[in-house]
Amino acid sequence: MSRIKEFNLPDLGEGLTEGEILTWLVKVGDTIELNQPIVEVETAKAAVEIPAKWAGQVQAIFHPEGSTVEVGTPIIAIDTDPGAGPAEQSTTGASTSDLPTPSAASLAAVEVAPTEGAVEPGLIGGPAPGGRTAVLVGYGPRTTAAKRRPRKGAAPAASAPAAAPVQHSPAPVVPAPVRSPSPAVNGNGRSSGPVLAKPPVRKLAKDLGVDLSALTGSGPSGSITREDVQRAAAPAAAEPLTVTSPVSSAASFGADREQRIPVKGVRRLTAENMSRSAFTAPHVTEFLTVDVTRAMKALDRLRGRREWRDVRVSPLLLVAKAVLLAVRRHPMVNSSWAGDEIVVKEYVNLGIAAATERGLIVPNIKDAGRLTLRELADAMTDLVQTAKAGRTSPADMSGGTLTITNVGVFGVDTGTPILPPGESAILAFGAVREQPWVHKGKVKPRLVTTLGLSFDHRIIDGELGSKFLRDVGDFLADPEATLLAWS
Structure with a gap:
């Protein structure tokens, strides 16, 4: 068995078929250990580190940083027994820029044996050392004739001479x-x-x-x-119209001051999901303005407790708790539309929308309804820190059932959020501001926020949506009294 093993980009789950190589964590010649992170790959959902499948020495890196690679494509070659001396099927550490580009004639001379399940191989850089013929990276030509069971009545085939050993090459960057x-001759005589x-x-x-x-x-x-x-x-371009005008064309004006940003990764996935959701689920949005002065005082008392001094406590924590408690009273809000049926979930995977450098992502806290307030606070802190570090995994962003988006952190009062696909409700939490408010018959400065609840009107009608939003507001108006009333 060959010591040189090619490691393919693994299946990253959730139906993802490709990833962009962000950073190589190893280089040619490095000795690596089993499960050591070797590359950071960005998918449409997250940036993930991929560990090594084998221990050994890096012999070749097949794709540079910034390239997009399909799942199943070889990305690195590893010598699993570097101490045994030079391998016959080895790859050098030479850069691809040092290698000549093979000619069409040399490519035509290569026969590639089809391999079941193999992805399209990359192209090596030129003639192999020792005068061997250049081959495509991958399995290459067979070194022995394939053995097949002879059919009845058929004469045994003559043994074919062994082909030259496969010579792998480093870091192919040109598609094969x-x-x-x-x-023989086309219509133009070519x-x-x-x-x-x-x-x-x-x-x-x-x-x-x-x-x-x-x-x-x-x-x-x-x-x-x-x-x-x-x-x-493309059809032949029509003769352009000549327009006599002293003013420059609007199409060309300022073109040298435009920036074009490729739509890929998280941004592309978000655009696709939001477009699909906006034109699939009939959205309705309701608003509620709440006096949260008592809730803010309750947070201050919570921060002052000794066992909570090392815990991140924010207004969003109380909003999350309010949503989870309101779901218990109105389970239909935590459901999804499945064509001929409505699926009501008995668990709440609570999504928290997070703005990151890679775009908007919505990781979720699995089974958040079973967590205590302290456990919920810790889970939210970990979720935010992981998202900002760009380490949120695809699994953490899948399976959400209900989402909160905190637009208040940007100084916005509220919004009309679009439902994440597969969910029936999303709550926008606006900024907490000191405003004049009628309290006990007098106008006083109070801390006030506005909630915006968007929901799927196929599942949630106006009555249910209003009751759910009212319950969230009641909890935020007076958390301690509401807990006693609902217990």
């Missing part, structure tokens, strides 16, 4: 074109060679009705790219 036969194009490009060409054999590739080694296909499929 896939070759296929093309006509000579035919192998058509170099990746499978996605071939599919695009088929969908657009473009003949690949008639194109000249602009990619590495003359391979055909998506842009080549799209240019060929």
Whole structure:
């Protein structure tokens, strides 16, 4: 068994099919241990560290930082027994920039054996040492003929000579074109060679009705790219209209002062989820303004207790507790629409919207309804710190049943939040401000906040939504008295 093992980007769960390599935590030549973090990968949901599957020495890194890699693609090669001397199938630590690019002719000479479940391999940098033929990174040509059970009546096949050993290469960065036969001469009289194009490009060409054999590739080694296909499929540009005007065109004005930000990762996922939710669930939003002066005084007393001095205590903690208690009185709020049925959850995975450098994420506290107030405070503190550090896992952002978004931290009074997909209610908690308020028949300065509850009107009607919001408000108006009344 080969000592050189290629580690593929693992399945990151939750249906994620790719990830962007943020940071390599090791380099070629490093000795690593089993389960040692080797790379930080950003998915559409979170940034996660991936541990090593084997101990050994890093022989090659196949993708640079910033590249997007599909699940199942080799990302690193590890020599699992570096002390045994040079390996026959080894990779050097040379940089890909030092390696020549293989020609189309050398690619055409390589036969790649199809491997079940294998992802598209990368391209090595050039001729292998010792005069061996360059091959595609991956399993490479078979070193022995495949053994098959002979069919009845069939003559045994002659043994094929062994192929040259596989030579792996470091850090491939050029995608491997896939070759296929093309006509001897095309309609334009062009000579035919192998058509170099990746499978996605071939599919695009088929969908657009473009003949690949008639194109000249602009990619590495003359391979055909998506842009080549799209240019060929685009209709001829119409003659531009000549407009006599002393003013510059609006389309070109200020173009040199524009910034274009790729939509990917968390931002893309958020956009997709919010668009789907906004146009799927019929949203209704109700508002309630509450005098929370007593709640703020209760927080001050809580902070003064000896056992709470090392605990982060914020108004959001009381809002979370109010929501959890109100759910017990109105379980239908904690449910989801499943087409022919409504699924009412007996557990509350409480989502807390968090603004991070990577965008808005909504991790949730699993089974938050079973936690004591102290346990809830600790869980919320850990959730916020993990989110700000960019270490929230995909599992922590999945399975939410009810969400709170604290827009008050930005000085906003309230909002009309969009439901996270699969949830039936989300509460916006606004800023706590000192305002004039009628208290015991007199206008006095009081601490006041505004709550905004958005809910799915397929599940929650106006009466249920109003009662739930009223209960949350009652708790925040006087937590201690409300607890006694509800107990």
